[in-house]
């Protein structure tokens with residue numbers, strides 16, 4: 629509770645007046661999501677045959693939502709909730725119906741994807757690597773690399789880019805910055821804003837910063853972000869810098885690895901849920917470690933293993949290149965070829981160099 633309260637105060641909540649300068653946009657209209665609509669989402673108790681006793685048993689078994697029940701077999705549900713198999717079968721069918729689970733045709737899916745926004749990184753080369761327009765909403769983009777490779781600089785550039793109007797490569801929205809390492813630098817944001825001719829004060833006001841002091845706090849802050857969105861904040865980008873540092877520090881013993889991975893997995897799952905439900909982009913940074921098993925080539929490996937690798941939609945590997953440039957490699961994208969590009973970190977932003 630204490631943590632939650634301090635989290636609330638830590639978030640430097642930025643009220644309306646988004647940037648009104650020529651380059652950066654006005655606030656998207658605040659949408660009040662009515663309480664009623666929230667209540668309309670069906671809950672376990674709304675399923676015929678599932679009473680308060682069954683709900684308590686299901687919750688004790690870690691099933692809180694319709695989806696959790698809908699994917700059970702009748703025998704599993706009957707065991708877990710203490711109901712007969714025939715009631716369980718009917719409850720599962722009802723839950724599946726209520727959830728509108730199933731298929732949409734490709735055309736409808738394509739239509740839904742048109743709602744997506746893209747956010748420019750500030751560098752054309754990087755944007756092109758990501759398919760032409762930068763990072764995407766309803767997706768998690770991970771940047772991993774050694775210290776000084778540019779992960780935080782890219783985060784700051786995106787936090788400025790998201791505020792641009794759609795025609796200029798932004799998403800006309802605000803950014804949330806969850807800072808686990810105390811490396812958020814307002815002065816760098818100012819420089820980036822000046823670099824594109826925007827008003828630095830207004831740009832800074834549209835970035836909601838919270839310091840996460842440990843992994844529990846980091847997870848709690850996600851709820852706060854969901855609350856802010858419900859309250860109508862036009863958030864289109866959530867940055868977690870760094871995704872893994874707290875988890876890595878807190879679960880460092882050998883015996884704790886499984887626990888750490890499980891918690892990371894849950895966190896990533898929740899991140900994706902917030903991204904999909906609210907059409908926002910998630911950008912996370914990740915450290916690397918040396919992989920002694922790698923005899924040849926680059927021994928650098930991202931923290932978090934397959935759990936992070938699979939949960940992130942786009943993975944970027946950043947490293948220092950020649951003449952102070954940065955090399956960025958796209959790995960494992962669902963729709964783009966693996967490729968790499970080069971850019972520079974300069975005082976007023978990320979810049980392209982000839983490739």
Ligand code: GTP
Pocket residue numbers: 773774775776777778779780781782811915973974975976
């Ligand atoms: P860790 O968080 O330590 O893992 O590293 P990171 O990948 O987040 O590094 P970050 O993005 O902070 O990059 C730091 C690097 O950016 C510095 O080493 C500089 O090369 C460059 N940089 C930072 N600020 C400036 C600046 O004002 N001007 C220029 N030209 N370069 C800068």
Ligand code: MG
Pocket residue numbers: 779780781811869913
């Ligand atoms: Mg950093």
